[in-house]
Amino acid sequence: xxxxxSGHKRKGYEVAEKAVKRKRKKRSGERDIIVxxxxxxxxxxxxxxxxxxxLRIRRGEFVFIVGDSGSGKSTMIKLLLRELTATEGTVKVLxxxxxxxxxxxxxxxxxxxxxxxxxxxxxxxxxxxxxxAFAQRIVLTPTKQMRKNVPAVLASVGLAGKYKAxxxxxxxxxxxxxxxxxxxxxxxxxxxCDEPTGNLDPKNSWEIMNMLEEINKGGTTVLVVxxxxxxxxxxxxxxxxxxxxxxxxxxxxxxYIDED
Numbered sequence: 001x002x003x004x005x006s007g008h009k010r011k012g013y014e015v016a017e018k019a020v021k022r023k024r025k026k027r028s029g030e031r032d033i034i035v036x037x038x039x040x041x042x043x044x045x046x047x048x049x050x051x052x053x054x055l056r057i058r059r060g061e062f063v064f065i066v067g068d069s070g071s072g073k074s075t076m077i078k079l080l081l082r083e084l085t086a087t088e089g090t091v092k093v094l095x096x097x098x099x100x101x102x103x104x105x106x107x108x109x110x111x112x113x114x115x116x117x118x119x120x121x122x123x124x125x126x127x128x129x130x131x132x133a134f135a136q137r138i139v140l141t142p143t144k145q146m147r148k149n150v151p152a153v154l155a156s157v158g159l160a161g162k163y164k165a166x167x168x169x170x171x172x173x174x175x176x177x178x179x180x181x182x183x184x185x186x187x188x189x190x191x192x193c194d195e196p197t198g199n200l201d202p203k204n205s206w207e208i209m210n211m212l213e214e215i216n217k218g219g220t221t222v223l224v225v226x227x228x229x230x231x232x233x234x235x236x237x238x239x240x241x242x243x244x245x246x247x248x249x250x251x252x253x254x255x256y257i258d259e260d
Contacts, residue, residue, distance in 0.1 A: 032092075033059045033190055033221050034080065039089035041075050041245075049075040051245040053089070057223065059189075062216040064232050065225045066256055067242035073225045076242070077194055080223075081113065082106055094189060111139050114183030114220075118195035120175045122167040122182075128154065129163040132182045139186055153185045157211060173204030180211060191215060193224045197231065205231065229256040 034057040041050040050072045057063055065073050078084040079091050082098045091098040096109045122131050129150055136146045154160050157177040167175055176196060183191060193212065197205035209231055216222045226232060232239060232255065239254030240247060249257055 031058045032056045033061075033094060034223075035090070035092040036076075036079075037090040037092075039079070039086045039091055041072075041079065041084060042087045048087070048245050050079075050086075053245075053247055055240065055247065055250070057221065059221055060216070060219055062213065062222045062235075062237045063224070064235075064237055064239045064254075065223065065242065066227070066232060066239060070244070071242040072245040073242055074194070075245075077192060077225060080192060081115065082109065111186060112189045114186070114188035114191045116176070116179050116183050116191070116193040116196045118198035120167070120172075120179045120199075122175060122178055124167050127164050127166055128159060128170070128178050131167070131178055132185050135182045135185050141186075149185055153181045156184070157181045171204070172200050173207060176200060176204070176208055177211070180208065184215065188220065190221045190223070193222065193226075195225055195227065197226065197228055202230075209235065229258075232256040 034055065036053050036055040039050055039053040040048050042048045053072075053076070065076065067073055075084065079086060079098070080093055082093075082101065085091075085099060094109065094112050096105070098109075101109060123134060126134070132150045132153060133146055136149060141149065151160065151163065154163055157180055159174065159177055159181065162170065162174065167178070170178065176199075180196075191212070196208055196212070200208065205228065212222050212224065213235070236253045238252050239249070239256065241249040241254075241257050
C-alpha cells in the first residue's frame, strides 16, 4: 500500500514539475518581443538576403544590429515591420506571427512600433508640431489628448521651443529629434532605428544615442541598425553581427567586429 502511495506521490511530483516547466516556458516566451526561427529570405535574383536566421530579443533589451552593406540588416528590419514576408521560417513580433497575420491586422500591429530612419522622412511642408501630430492622427488620438501628448514628447527631446519651425529651418540633429519624437508619441513597445546617426556629426550622434538609452531605461525595447563602430564599442550593449545573410556573432556587451 505504501509503495502505491509512493508511486502516486512521485507521479504527482512529475505532473507538478511539468506544469512548472510549461509556465516557465510560457513566461520566457512572453519576455521575447522578437523571435526569428530558421528564417530565410530570398529574392528572385542572387543569394538569400537572410539564411536560416535564429534570433530572440527580450522585452526591454537594447540591441545593436551591425554588418557590412548587403549583410541582410535592411531585410531584417523589413521583416520585423512586415513590409516583407519570410521565404522560410517563423517571424514573431510582439506576439504576432507575421507569416500568418491578416492584412487588415497589420496597421494594428504597427501601432506598437516606432521607427526612426537615417533620412528623417519628415513632411517638409508641415511644421514640427504637425509632423509629430501626424503619427497621433493615424491612430485616431482625440484632439484634446493630442494637444497634451505632442508638446510633452517634443519637450522630452529638447524641442519645446521649435514646434512652429519647418524641417528646412532645423539642423540635421534637430530633424532627427523630430523623427524620434514622432516615433515615440504613441508610446511604442518596440523602437526600431535604421541608421539613426548616419547623417549626423559626432556630437549630434551621441545626443541621439543618449536619448535612445534613456528611452530604453523607461522600458521600451530598442533595436538599432548602425555602421557606427565608435558608438557600438563605447555603449557596450548586446551586439548581433550579420555577414552575407548569416548571424556570425551575438554577444552581450559586445563590440563591432571588423570583417576585413
